[in-house]
Amino acid sequence: MNLSIQPQILRTEPSADYELLDSGEGEKLERYGKVLLRRPDPQALWHKANAALWKEAHGVFVREGRDGRWNFTKSVPEKWTIRLSELAFHIRPTAFKHTGIFPEQAPNWAWMRETLRAAKREVSVLNLFGYTGGASLACAQAGARVCHVDASKASVGWARDNAQLSGLADKPIRWIVDDAKAFVARELRRGNRYDAIVMDPPAFGRGPEGDVWQIEDDFVPLVDACKRLLSEAPVFFAINGYASGYSQLAYRYNLEDMIEKYQGGIASGELTLLESKGGRLLPCGIFARWSAMPPAP
DSSP, X not given: OOOSOOOEEEEEOOOSSEEEEEEETTEEEEEETTEEXXXXXXXXXXXXXXXXXXGGOSEEEEEETTEEEEEESSOOOSOEEEXXXXXXXXXXXXTTSOOSOOGGXXXXXXXXXXXXXXHTSOOEEEEESOTTSHHHHHHHHTTOEEEEEESOHHHHHHHHHHHHHXXXXXXXXXXXXXXXXXXXXXXXXHTOOBSEEEEOOOSEEEOTTOOEEEHHHHHHHHHHHHHHHBOSSOOEEEEEESSSOOOHHHHHTTTHHHHHHHOXXXXXXXXXXXXXXXXXXXXXXXXXXXXXXXXXX
């Protein structure tokens, strides 16, 4: 086990269609295309850099007990399209404060494309908790065959729309609405194998049949099951975490045995967004990823 771990900090920088304008006092102000949205973010535990800028927001997400809603002071379409990391996405503010994309994942998508292209062979990828398809589309873009799994029928439909927007509708992607644990168990019984696996498990969730996901109970068994799904020559195993409260070390240590079995290397750390105005990094999640190619020093 590597005891001299150096966590990496991956960052998504401002781009033509997306930027984190400012953050602080438990909120973040983002631009999606021409639309400015203001949302809660408990990681923004500092002062805002530009208080006047926040008044320009088209919409503000307001908490009401356990629920919330969007207040729009300017006209905003029901959904609109942005481009990020060579892909296109429909953006639509939801009742859960989300917008249909996690921009901090852009460095991961770029890494997946690079890693798959470096493999110089067709690779089969399983994406669990696939949401609206960012990782699936990045992998398909790099020539992989992808199995995209999410428990939400609406999210899978959204991901298919994003594939169409990104010019990837004809790529070999299987779109599966299913509970991640149940799907993996069935794939093991079928004898199916994958060369790469990516997962982004929530802290809590429910499958389409009401199955409950609790990360403290289900995460380690699922990772172990996924390792049994790997082919004899795997390319990568990537794990992302959002709002789970865990350290990147918790995810990293679940991949240490991959080095013992397949060699390669592990990288882990934080996913962040770079403010365009204040220049600070907003922590947005954690990641750990093993690949057959050791990470660059």
